[in-house]
Amino acid sequence: MFGYIPLGMAFGVLFQSLGYHWIFAPLAGVVIYAGSAQFMAVGLLAAGVSYAEAFIATLVLNSRHMFYGLSVMGRYPTRGLSRWYLIFGLTDETYSLITARPPQSPGNVHYLVYLTGLNQSYWVIGCALGASLQSFYAFDSRGFEFALVALFLVLLIEQVRTMNQRWLLAVALSTSVLAYLLTPNQFLLVAIGLCLVTLMVFIRTGGDHG
Amino acid sequence: MDNVQLFGFFVVMSIATFITRALPFVALAQVRSHSILDRFGKSLPPMIMVVLVCFGLMSLEIDSVDRGGLSALALFIVITLHAFFRHPLLSILGGTGVYVAGIQGFGL
Numbered sequence: 001m002f003g004y005i006p007l008g009m010a011f012g013v014l015f016q017s018l019g020y021h022w023i024f025a026p027l028a029g030v031v032i033y034a035g036s037a038q039f040m041a042v043g044l045l046a047a048g049v050s051y052a053e054a055f056i057a058t059l060v061l062n063s064r065h066m067f068y069g070l071s072v073m074g075r076y077p078t079r080g081l082s083r084w085y086l087i088f089g090l091t092d093e094t095y096s097l098i099t100a101r102p103p104q105s106p107g108n109v110h111y112l113v114y115l116t117g118l119n120q121s122y123w124v125i126g127c128a129l130g131a132s133l134q135s136f137y138a139f140d141s142r143g144f145e146f147a148l149v150a151l152f153l154v155l156l157i158e159q160v161r162t163m164n165q166r167w168l169l170a171v172a173l174s175t176s177v178l179a180y181l182l183t184p185n186q187f188l189l190v191a192i193g194l195c196l197v198t199l200m201v202f203i204r205t206g207g208d209h210g
Numbered sequence: 211m212d213n214v215q216l217f218g219f220f221v222v223m224s225i226a227t228f229i230t231r232a233l234p235f236v237a238l239a240q241v242r243s244h245s246i247l248d249r250f251g252k253s254l255p256p257m258i259m260v261v262l263v264c265f266g267l268m269s270l271e272i273d274s275v276d277r278g279g280l281s282a283l284a285l286f287i288v289i290t291l292h293a294f295f296r297h298p299l300l301s302i303l304g305g306t307g308v309y310v311a312g313i314q315g316f317g318l
Contacts, residue, residue: 006303020216031220034227036262041223043269045211051222058226064258065227069234070251076235083235090231095255143310146281149266150288150302156259157292163256172260179261180268187268191261195254203249 004093004119007035008126010147014042015127016134017141025131029124035091037061038127039148060188068095077109089116091123092151096158171198276318284309 012025015038028038037058044054068090075098077083094116134141160166172195179191211219272278288305295301312318 006299006306010306020213024213024216024220027217028220031217032224032227034223037223037227041219045216045219048211051219054219055222055226058223059230062227062230064255064262065230066233067251067254067258069231070238070248071255073234073238084232087232087235088228140314143313144306145266145269146284146309147302147306149263149270149281149285150305151298152259152262152266153285153288153305154292154298154301156256156263157289158298159256159259163253165253168253168257169260172257173264176261176264180264184268188261188265191264192258195257195261199250199253199257203246 004035004122005126005129007147007151008123008128009130009133010144011035011038011042012127012130012132013134013139013141013144014039016131018042018045022128022131022135026124026128029120029127033089033091033120033123034058034062035093035123035151036148039145060192063192065090065095068092071095072098075108075112082109082113086112086116089120091119092155094119096155099162165202168199168202171195274318280309280312280318284312 008029011029012022015025015028016022028041032038032041040057040061041054044057049057069087072090072095076086097115097119098112133139160169163169172191175191175194175198176187178194179187183190267281270277270281272281284305287308288301291304292298292301
């Protein structure tokens with residue numbers, strides 16, 4: 001089962017706080033299709049940032065997806081429309097579902113497209129449900145933002161299961177604290193940048209045999 | 211921002227998202243199994259997820275001891291539920307439910 005319907009609903013409810021027509025919430029799910037970036041978009045839109053700032057912020061937030069691509073590249077088809085749809089739909093949830101299964105032969109493209117398409121459908125339905133319910137009933141949505149933290153935490157637990165060097169998590173926690181104290185406005189960029197540098201040094205010095 | 215500008219905003223974010231997802235496929239089309247990249251692919255995602263959990267916690271605007279305690283309790287519930295049932299939906303709903311109840315029901 002997928003957490004995408006309730007999470008999409010949480011997004012839809014939060015999105016309605018901006019005051020646009022509810023149809024724009026599922027539209028965001030169709031066009032952008034990125035859970036955490038859409039949550040961030042609510043904050044960015046509320047703050048009235050420019051297109052350029054939104055572009056950079058989305059690049060930074062979603063930069064983790066580059067490394068998802070690396071781990072599923074061998075399973076994806078090498079050409080065709082399905083290849084580009086699968087790349088477009090490579091969200092956190094889809095990535096964790098795909099990598100949770102043993103590697104498949106490249107012939108199993110239909111299954112991958114089915115999985116990715118089903119995930120996006122759940123997400124769009126969730127966005128539509130949350131935003132339309134909120135626009136008709138206007139219920140109290142305070143606290144719904146915790147759904148995003150819970151999603152990241154669940155994904156973290158799933159990824160830790162297959163990780164060899166778990167002390168690297170302490171490194172990531174330290175870089176987060178450091179970035180929070182030094183550059184809270186560039187938190188994601190600095191924290192992830194420091195993680196990347198540490199990992200590069202570690203791998204270069206030959207410490208990683210996993 | 212009007213409706214057209216809002217749609218433009220979505221398109222901008224969509225392009226940025228697609229770039230991050232497509233980059234390895236375009237840049238590394240020839241190298242299918244690069245061992246150093248494999249190691250990055252294994253270790254970096256969980257590290258980034260730690261950073262994102264912290265990022266999410268920052269956005270909760272924890273400005274009181276009560277709010278901090280509630281956040282810690284909700285995190286604990288997510289971890290416990292996931293350890294026992296390993297059911298993402300249950301873990302997310304359980305933790306969020308407790309957090310929402312604390313905020314709305316107890317005014318934390």
